[in-house]
Amino acid sequence: MTSRMQTARRVSVAVARKDLRIEWNSKVLLNQVAPFSLVIMIMFAFALDNEGILQRVAPGLLWLATLFSMLVIVQRSFAVETADGALDALRVAGTEPVGIFIGKSLALMVQLFALELMLLAIALVLYTVEPTAMGYAETFATMAVATIGLGFVGTLYGGLGAGARGRETLLPLLLLPAVAPVLIGATRATEAAFGSGGAQSSEGWPWIGLLAVFAGVFGAVGALAFGPMIEE
Amino acid sequence: MTTTQTTATPATQKLGIATTLALIFLLFSGLIFSAEDVVQGSTVRIMYVHVPSIWVAYLAFALTAICSAVYLSNRSRSLIWDRFAGAAAEIGVLFVAVSLVTGSLWGRLTWGTFWVWDARLTSTAFLFITYVGYLAVRRLGGTFRQRARRSAVMALLAVLEIPLVHFSVNLWRTLHQKASIADPNAKVKLDGFMLFTLFWGLISFTMLFVWLLIHRQRLMALEDAVQDQGLDLAIQQRRTEAGR
Numbered sequence: 181m182t183s184r185m186q187t188a189r190r191v192s193v194a195v196a197r198k199d200l201r202i203e204w205n206s207k208v209l210l211n212q213v214a215p216f217s218l219v220i221m222i223m224f225a226f227a228l229d230n231e232g233i234l235q236r237v238a239p240g241l242l243w244l245a246t247l248f249s250m251l252v253i254v255q256r257s258f259a260v261e262t263a264d265g266a267l268d269a270l271r272v273a274g275t276e277p278v279g280i281f282i283g284k285s286l287a288l289m290v291q292l293f294a295l296e297l298m299l300l301a302i303a304l305v306l307y308t309v310e311p312t313a314m315g316y317a318e319t320f321a322t323m324a325v326a327t328i329g330l331g332f333v334g335t336l337y338g339g340l341g342a343g344a345r346g347r348e349t350l351l352p353l354l355l356l357p358a359v360a361p362v363l364i365g366a367t368r369a370t371e372a373a374f375g376s377g378g379a380q381s382s383e384g385w386p387w388i389g390l391l392a393v394f395a396g397v398f399g400a401v402g403a404l405a406f407g408p409m410i411e412e
Numbered sequence: 413m414t415t416t417q418t419t420a421t422p423a424t425q426k427l428g429i430a431t432t433l434a435l436i437f438l439l440f441s442g443l444i445f446s447a448e449d450v451v452q453g454s455t456v457r458i459m460y461v462h463v464p465s466i467w468v469a470y471l472a473f474a475l476t477a478i479c480s481a482v483y484l485s486n487r488s489r490s491l492i493w494d495r496f497a498g499a500a501a502e503i504g505v506l507f508v509a510v511s512l513v514t515g516s517l518w519g520r521l522t523w524g525t526f527w528v529w530d531a532r533l534t535s536t537a538f539l540f541i542t543y544v545g546y547l548a549v550r551r552l553g554g555t556f557r558q559r560a561r562r563s564a565v566m567a568l569l570a571v572l573e574i575p576l577v578h579f580s581v582n583l584w585r586t587l588h589q590k591a592s593i594a595d596p597n598a599k600v601k602l603d604g605f606m607l608f609t610l611f612w613g614l615i616s617f618t619m620l621f622v623w624l625l626i627h628r629q630r631l632m633a634l635e636d637a638v639q640d641q642g643l644d645l646a647i648q649q650r651r652t653e654a655g656r
Contacts, residue, residue, distance in 0.1 A: 336569070341562050344552040354545045354566070357538050358573050361580035368584075390580060401572055408484060409565045 188279040195283025199257065200290060208256055209291050214298055217249040221302045231308065236377055238307040239370035242299050243326075243363050246292065250330060250359075251352050253291055254338040257284060262342050267410060277407030281335060285402070289331035296323045309374050318373035318384050325388055326366040329395035333358050336402040339410050365390040419630035427623050434616035441609045449606075458518040460609055464617035466511040466536070471621060472504030473543065477571045480564035491636070492629075494560035497567055498550050499628035501543050503621060508540045535578040542570045542577075556636055 203209055224241045228234055234241075261267040261284075270280060300319065303309050311319060337355045341347045365387040371377065372384030420428075442460035449456035479497035483489065515533070516526040527533065549566045550559055602610065 340566060340569075341549060341552045344554055344558075344562075346552060350545070350548050350552065353541070353548060357541045357545065357577065358569070360538060361576050364580045364584050390583065394576060397572065397576065401569070405565055405569065408561065411561075 184276065188276040188282070191276050191279025192282035192286065195280055196286040196290075199260070199284060199287030202260055203287070203291060209253065209295070213249050213252050213256075213291075214295065216252065217245045217295060217299055218302060220245040220248055221299065221306060225306060234307045235309060238303050238309045239374055239376055240363075240367045241307070242296075242303050242370060243366045245299050246296055246330075247356065247359055247363060249295055250288075250292060250334055251355060253288060253295075254334040254355065255348055255351060257288055257335070258338045258342045267342060271410060277410060278403045280410075281339075281402050281406035284339075285331040285335040285399075288334050289327050292330055292334075293323065293327045296327065309376075311374050312381070314381050315373040315375060318381055318388075319370060322366055322369040322373065322384065322388055322391065325391040325395060326362050326369075329362055329391055329398055330359060332395060332398040332402045333362075336398060336406065336409075339406060342410065361394050362391060365394065417634060419627045419634070424623060424626050427619065427626075431616065431619040431623050434612070434619055438609070438613050438616050441605075441612060446606050446609045447603060452522055455518060455521040456606075458514050458521075460613045462511055462514040462518060463610060464613040465507040465514065467614055468617045468621045469504045469507040469511060469539070471618065472500040472507065472625075473539070473570075475500040475625075476504065476543075476546075476567050480567035483560055483564045484568075489557070489560070491556055491560055492633075494556070494564065495629045495632040495636075496625070498547075498563065499625050499632060501546050501550075501567070502628060503624050505540065505543045505547060507617075507621075508536065508543070512536060512540060531578070531582040531584065534581045534584075535574070538577045538581070539574060542573060546570055 221241065224245070225234060228237065258267075261270075267280075271277075300323075334355065337351065337358060340354065341350070369384040369387035369391070372379045372381050372387070375381065438460065442457050446457070446460075448454050476497045479493045479500065483493035483497065486493065515536075519528065520526045546563060546566050550563045552559070552562065554562075
């Protein structure tokens with residue numbers, strides 16, 4: 181049992197390194213996803229043409245932009261796996277599915293976190309958000325915990341039906357309802373951190389707790405369900 | 413193939429007749445025999461459709477989850493479980509839709525608005541979207557076994573997702589009136605016959621559900637058989653072409 185866990189850990193590190201190296205070489209996150217999320221943030225400003233409103237709703241917009249960009253990253257993450265039957269090869273090789281799940285989740289989390297940092301910078305500049313030092317701490321805590329949950333749930337739904345035709349168009353329908361709790365929790369926590377609408381910074385921590393529950397549940401279930409899901 | 417196949421058996425025919433009679437009685441009971449509400453007047457009659465439909469939807473989704481779990485845990489992986497899960501989800505989606513539509517009409521009459529962002533309404537909308545997604549997963553294509561496996565996993569994920577969404581939306585806001593019959597301290601009291609009509613609605617809608625479920629499951633089996641046959645025919649044709 182311990183050896184299985186060790187194998188799973190080695191596999192997960194290898195898969196995460198592989199995904200991140202692919203990303204590093206192709207620069208899809210930097211060249212496509214990051215500009216895309218910048219466009220979203222600018223479009224929000226066009227749609228809500230009022231600085232007061234933008235400042236008030238900045239936390240929600242930040243997380244919406246994260247979720248939309250995440251759809252693109254998740255699709256990319258599994259397009260890489262299915263393009264040359266790489267996932268089939270991993271499966272046939274008897275690789276621990278838990279390891280694949282954790283590895284792909286980790287790579288997704290790293291990319292998401294980088295993206296969120298960029299979106300935060302954009303929000304600071306474009307939406308004139310001014311958090312306090314405590315607010316920054318709370319924002320980073322929210323981002324860390326939310327990203328863990330998003331990484332797990334994104335990998336789980338991304339793997340569902342990987343390789344099937346028409347999966348790309350289906351992913352938003354499956355994934356967005358599933359991440360609704362993250363949108364609610366992360367937005368409330370970030371509102372508290374930014375002090376939007378007069379929210380107190382202490383109001384944010386219970387929401388971070390909700391995000392932690394989400395991350396824990398989907399991490400555990402993903403580890404269990406990913407194996408049966410990709411074995412087809 | 414010229415044989416005519418039907419999804420009816422003598423048993424389901426009897427069930428169908430009983431369901432129809434029960435629904436006709438519900439119609440009379442709900443629209444004519446039962447009293448008006450003191451506050452809401454005749455609008456309270458929407459309840460006799462609204463509550464039974466959401467009940468059927470919950471029943472259907474519970475069945476989808478159970479059948480999916482049985483499919484995945486059963487060594488034989490019998491496709492009948494997958495078909496029951498799919499049939500139940502389809503009917504469930506239909507009845508959630510009925511419940512949402514009747515609910516918003518009722519809301520318009522009593523609250524003055526079609527929709528409020530309250531916890532129970534919002535989570536019900538999410539329930540609807542989630543199972544629409546489940547039905548889309550079933551249509552992804554591939555073999556029957558692939559369909560069964562994917563959709564079974566998706567059904568179990570939905571079971572996990574729904575409480576989380578419900579919980580978080582609940583934290584987000586709450587306005588919907590609490591379940592009024594189960595709560596002994598509730599101010600709303602249904603008179604005897606209204607309560608009877610409501611329960612009659614639950615019974616007759618459940619009968620309708622069972623009837624639809626059996627037929628839909630058999631229809632799915634036929635659809636799968638047709639698809640298999642189509643494949644066999646195509647292979648046969650290619651063989652004869654090659655033989656020429």
